[in-house]
Amino acid sequence: MTSIRRHPTTAVLAVGLACTGMIATACSGGGSSSGSSKTSGVTITVALATTPPPKASLDAFTASTGIKVTWTNTDWDSLQTKIAAAATAKTYFADATDVDWSRVGELGKLNWFYPMEKYIDTKSLTADMPQITSFTDAGHVVGIPYDASFLVTTVNKALFAKAGITTMPTTIADYTTDLQQIKAKSVVQYPLNIPFAAAEGLSTYWYQTTAAFGGTILDGAGKPQFATADSAGYKAAQWMVDALKNGLVPPGNINVADSQGQQTLMAKGTVASTFGDYSGNVGSLYDLPDSSSVVNQIVYLPTPGVSGTAPNMSNPDGIGIPKQAKYPAAAAKFIEWFTQAQNQADFAGVSGPDKVMTGYFLPSRLSGVSLLTQKGTLIAGAQLADMLKNSAKPVFPEGAPSWYPEFSRAVYTNLHAAATGSMSVADAIKAMSDTANKLSSGS
Amino acid sequence: MLPYALVSPLALFIVALALVPAGYTIVASFYKVQALDPPTRFSGLDNFRRLFRDTAVRESIGNTLIYVVIGVTLSTVLGIAMAVTLQHRFRGRSVLIAVLILPWALPGVVEGIVWTGIWDSNTGLLNSALNSLHIINHYQVFLGQHRLLTIFAIELVQVWQITPLSALLVLAALQNIPGDLYESGNLDGASAWAAFRRITLPLARPGIAIAMVQAVIATLNVFDQPYILNGAAPTGASLTMQTYFISFQNLDFGEGYALSLIITIATLVVSLGVVKLVYRPVEF
Numbered sequence: 001m002t003s004i005r006r007h008p009t010t011a012v013l014a015v016g017l018a019c020t021g022m023i024a025t026a027c028s029g030g031g032s033s034s035g036s037s038k039t040s041g042v043t044i045t046v047a048l049a050t051t052p053p054p055k056a057s058l059d060a061f062t063a064s065t066g067i068k069v070t071w072t073n074t075d076w077d078s079l080q081t082k083i084a085a086a087a088t089a090k091t092y093f094a095d096a097t098d099v100d101w102s103r104v105g106e107l108g109k110l111n112w113f114y115p116m117e118k119y120i121d122t123k124s125l126t127a128d129m130p131q132i133t134s135f136t137d138a139g140h141v142v143g144i145p146y147d148a149s150f151l152v153t154t155v156n157k158a159l160f161a162k163a164g165i166t167t168m169p170t171t172i173a174d175y176t177t178d179l180q181q182i183k184a185k186s187v188v189q190y191p192l193n194i195p196f197a198a199a200e201g202l203s204t205y206w207y208q209t210t211a212a213f214g215g216t217i218l219d220g221a222g223k224p225q226f227a228t229a230d231s232a233g234y235k236a237a238q239w240m241v242d243a244l245k246n247g248l249v250p251p252g253n254i255n256v257a258d259s260q261g262q263q264t265l266m267a268k269g270t271v272a273s274t275f276g277d278y279s280g281n282v283g284s285l286y287d288l289p290d291s292s293s294v295v296n297q298i299v300y301l302p303t304p305g306v307s308g309t310a311p312n313m314s315n316p317d318g319i320g321i322p323k324q325a326k327y328p329a330a331a332a333k334f335i336e337w338f339t340q341a342q343n344q345a346d347f348a349g350v351s352g353p354d355k356v357m358t359g360y361f362l363p364s365r366l367s368g369v370s371l372l373t374q375k376g377t378l379i380a381g382a383q384l385a386d387m388l389k390n391s392a393k394p395v396f397p398e399g400a401p402s403w404y405p406e407f408s409r410a411v412y413t414n415l416h417a418a419a420t421g422s423m424s425v426a427d428a429i430k431a432m433s434d435t436a437n438k439l440s441s442g443s
Numbered sequence: 444m445l446p447y448a449l450v451s452p453l454a455l456f457i458v459a460l461a462l463v464p465a466g467y468t469i470v471a472s473f474y475k476v477q478a479l480d481p482p483t484r485f486s487g488l489d490n491f492r493r494l495f496r497d498t499a500v501r502e503s504i505g506n507t508l509i510y511v512v513i514g515v516t517l518s519t520v521l522g523i524a525m526a527v528t529l530q531h532r533f534r535g536r537s538v539l540i541a542v543l544i545l546p547w548a549l550p551g552v553v554e555g556i557v558w559t560g561i562w563d564s565n566t567g568l569l570n571s572a573l574n575s576l577h578i579i580n581h582y583q584v585f586l587g588q589h590r591l592l593t594i595f596a597i598e599l600v601q602v603w604q605i606t607p608l609s610a611l612l613v614l615a616a617l618q619n620i621p622g623d624l625y626e627s628g629n630l631d632g633a634s635a636w637a638a639f640r641r642i643t644l645p646l647a648r649p650g651i652a653i654a655m656v657q658a659v660i661a662t663l664n665v666f667d668q669p670y671i672l673n674g675a676a677p678t679g680a681s682l683t684m685q686t687y688f689i690s691f692q693n694l695d696f697g698e699g700y701a702l703s704l705i706i707t708i709a710t711l712v713v714s715l716g717v718v719k720l721v722y723r724p725v726e727f
Contacts, residue, residue, distance in 0.1 A: 197676070252582055254587045402479055
């Protein structure tokens with residue numbers, strides 16, 4: 001009797017353990033990075049933090065290549081977590097996915113993505129796609145930029161005019177004086193939008209302001225260039241915090257993120273200017289009557305610098321192929337198609353609403369921007385094309401460091417703390433600088 | 444044989460998805476597992492040492508303790524109050540229960556976004572209402588400026604989410620209390636408050652204990668609400684947020700495992716403490 005009972009129990013346990021082992025093995029992945037080279041008759045998964053192109057466009061791609069596309073729209077934070085989790089566990093989750101400019105150094109070092117030059121002639125893209133340099137790490141292109149994004153200064157010309165300002169400022173000193181004048185004349189109570197929430201938008205705003213003060217953030221070895229009081233980064237941080245303390249920025253901006261400030265303050269005419277705004281926001285937000293009460297009032301301003309126009313910091317979105325992709329060659333075909341000039345222009349509206357990809361405004365290709373500008377589809381297109389070609393510069397000319405996310409978190413938490421008054425600007429800068437030194441030295 | 448066969452899928456599920464990862468986490472927390480600095484190697488207590496040296500982690504421990512105290516206290520008190528109210532049959536009771544459960548059913552991220560519209564310091568509903576009522580003459584900053592106010596405001600959102608479950612758990616316990624106990628109390632001249640203190644509270648202790656444990660688990664692991672409402676600001680960052688930052692931003696999985704282990708142990712210890720303190724077996 002006993003033996004009869006023990007046997008099945010042992011068998012059940014054995015089966016259970018075997019299945020557990022199988023599941024554990026499945027969870028840890030096979031570790032293979034050898035995807036199929038098939039480029040037709042396959043279905044690829046594209047995971048991006050954006051809505052897909054219209055179905056008709058994707059169907060046309062399928063008809064021409066035999067590659068079906070399953071699109072997964074995941075929010076940016078979750079997507080980064082998925083990329084890290086899948087790559088660490090060496091499991092498949094998508095054939096093509098997001099490569100953010102800020103993660104290029106990290107992804108390059110980790111070797112989580114295929115070098116794009118393996119599949120695409122990336123050298124030939126450089127002239128037409130200036131921001132591709134932001135996606136290059138150690139000579140390898142980690143991703144292809146699919147939109148052009150850089151920080152711009154936007155001003156509400158109607159509010160400036162109301163304050164008697166007819167000539168737009170060209171230097172940061174003039175810009176500050178003009179904002180003070182707008183406040184002094186009570187045109188608006190708080191003329192400047194700075195997103196002081198402890199989030200990435202605060203870091204990028206500071207990078208842009210630092211560039212306006214004529215400096216850079218890190219040198220080629222990752223050492224901080226903002227530690228001393230006479231450095232541009234220090235002055236930029238001081239300028240931002242002073243703007244809040246002197247009543248140029250709404251006090252509530254302590255907890256306002258970048259896009260939130262653009263939508264609830266700039267688009268409503270509550271503030272008169274955003275120094276580090278999104279490129280394309282005039283056409284995609286401020287001139288849309290449904291979301292804005294300042295239609296036709298907002299213009300791009302050549303970014304005021306110390307003694308003239310300052311560069312615009314690039315923060316483009318890219319797309320790459322993870323090493324665990326099932327069909328990397330097919331994914332590369334998709335990326336080529338997705339970043340073609342005509343398709344980009346179509347997604348941005350050059351061929352009418354049927355081909356529009358919601359949320360897509362500015363092509364990464366100059367030729368794509370030109371198509372939009374010629375057709376008059378892109379508001380201030382010529383100005384944006386000029387900025388993209390001539391003044392859009394990478395935040396880190398030597399490439400974003402592999403430890404960028406940790407550094408950026410130190411930047412935005414400490415700047416936020418300085419804005420709340422819980423630490424001084426000097427202490428915030430010291431904490432940021434210490435973090436950069438620690439990370440760059442590998443300790 | 445049949446019972447084993449019936450139980451095995453669930454057992455397998457628990458082993459594969461809970462026990463194996465838990466065991467792996469315990470082991471891996473003693474290893475240096477850094478994606479940017481391979482290979483994985485044994486590091487003893489180094490992950491734990493680095494965690495306790497990290498100012499952000501230390502601040503988050505303090506923040507999380509405040510979340511737990513506020514969240515468990517408020518959700519328990521409100522849960523009991525709601526349960527006592529719902530114990531009585533009245534018109535529309537079922538509808539009220541259905542409405543009550545809604546916040547519990549909503550994802551934390553959605554709640555965070557909804558409450559952003561309430562707490563927002565420039566355009567928020569609360570500021571607008573207070574201003575209209577002339578209680579304030581200029582908009583107030585509720586989040587990000589002062590630590591206690593920030594945590595209180597954020598935790599209110601979580602309390603709004605977890606209180607319905609607390610109420611239902613206590614309500615279930617209340618419905619087991621025989622009505623004749625209240626009748627006897629009434630005959631003995633006990634006031635409503637005395638009946639509540641002497642009959643309701645003692646006999647509802649098992650339900651209250653479970654409600655408090657679920658509140659402890661939720662508040663010790665709070666993530667969505669502070670992350671959505673206050674970003675990574677030190678004024679409100681929780682321990683689980685630090686786990687996310689360390690694991691998925693710094694890609695330091697070893698330290699992430701160690702912090703996860705600490706949170707798990709803290710959850711177990713506090714939950715057991717609550718059970719020991721509040722739970723009493725009840726027989727009718």
